Amino acid sequence: MSSDSLxxxxxxxxxxxxxKYNDVIARALxxxxxxxxxxxxxxxxxxxxxxxxxxxxxxxxxYPRYRVAALVGDLATExxxxxxxxxxxxxxxxxxxxxxxxEAAMIQSALEGWDLNNLDLLFIENVGNLVCPSSYDLGEDxxxxxxxxxxxxDKPLKYPTIFNSADVAIITKSDLAAAVEFDETAAxxxxxxxxxxxxxxxxxxxxGEGMTELLDFLESxxxxxxxxxxxxxxxxxxxxxxxxxxxxN
Amino acid sequence: xHELSIxxxxxxxxxxxxxxxxxxxxxxxxxxxxxxxxxVKQALLSSYEMACEATPLEGSxxxxxxxxxxxxxxxxxxxxxxxxxQWFCCPECGTPTPTVLHxxxxxxxxxxxxx
Numbered sequence: 001m002s003s004d005s006l007x008x009x010x011x012x013x014x015x016x017x018x019x020k021y022n023d024v025i026a027r028a029l030x031x032x033x034x035x036x037x038x039x040x041x042x043x044x045x046x047x048x049x050x051x052x053x054x055x056x057x058x059x060x061x062x063y064p065r066y067r068v069a070a071l072v073g074d075l076a077t078e079x080x081x082x083x084x085x086x087x088x089x090x091x092x093x094x095x096x097x098x099x100x101x102x103e104a105a106m107i108q109s110a111l112e113g114w115d116l117n118n119l120d121l122l123f124i125e126n127v128g129n130l131v132c133p134s135s136y137d138l139g140e141d142x143x144x145x146x147x148x149x150x151x152x153x154d155k156p157l158k159y160p161t162i163f164n165s166a167d168v169a170i171i172t173k174s175d176l177a178a179a180v181e182f183d184e185t186a187a188x189x190x191x192x193x194x195x196x197x198x199x200x201x202x203x204x205x206x207x208g209e210g211m212t213e214l215l216d217f218l219e220s221x222x223x224x225x226x227x228x229x230x231x232x233x234x235x236x237x238x239x240x241x242x243x244x245x246x247x248x249n
Numbered sequence: 250x251h252e253l254s255i256x257x258x259x260x261x262x263x264x265x266x267x268x269x270x271x272x273x274x275x276x277x278x279x280x281x282x283x284x285x286x287x288x289v290k291q292a293l294l295s296s297y298e299m300a301c302e303a304t305p306l307e308g309s310x311x312x313x314x315x316x317x318x319x320x321x322x323x324x325x326x327x328x329x330x331x332x333x334x335q336w337f338c339c340p341e342c343g344t345p346t347p348t349v350l351h352x353x354x355x356x357x358x359x360x361x362x363x364x
Contacts, residue, residue: 161285194337
């Protein structure tokens, strides 16, 4: 080892993305979702901000008209999958063990045995964590970041990276806003500071307030996504027989 | 705290590169780390030491170049460095912009090796 210090090291160029393995799988997943006409939406937030309640409500409202499913990540327990299964949509729990975030490979293996052609929307609930999930692309088309009114309006400023990585912000538990004197203007201002132009929804999974606007957004986004996928696909039209009953295709 | 698994990926990547070059000994790994990568420099440095233990990279160093966040300002029609990641706007004219050009890097750029 001491002879090393006598030699001059040589600098060799590498230029490799450390998360290349994850990004390759994420790209493949995104392509699979596109080809199957599935809109994949991931949810990130801190623990306890209402991801599971929001998802249960969303699945329940979408289920009669769309073929929806969910993957849910947690360090331990299958409690969330059991809660979400009440919506009657197919749900699979991903137990991450000690890992504090989901990675694309976990999504890939959780999807084994699922025929994506039989789905319209897939939700992926990440582990409750506002730090680590920001680095990992899961192949999703949209990333929702959730912020509950009980958390404080400055959350976006404290965790700018994850808010910046998201496409849509959802303020949850709006039914508690008055009780905790939530300052909506300040929260929206902070969201716009870290991600200018981001669309923001405010809702309550408990009372249903604001859910209609969110569902309208999801439905129109899904229609656009499907149209774009069909246009770009070599197999345009091949999935039309799998369209949801609601579209009348 | 995902820095340990990232450090392990870095070690693995450097080891593969070194093996491709005839089992060269890696002394230094040069990494570009964007301020928006979601990875904390200090946590990565201590994780790196742990990740190197009992591998051919034990005793090597991780040299991190931090990459500031650069956005595109549509008003100035130019790339600009944001002064804070809590405020995505042009430091010159104040126009808010979501277009990030740099700052998400997490990239092994070079190795210093002894052949």
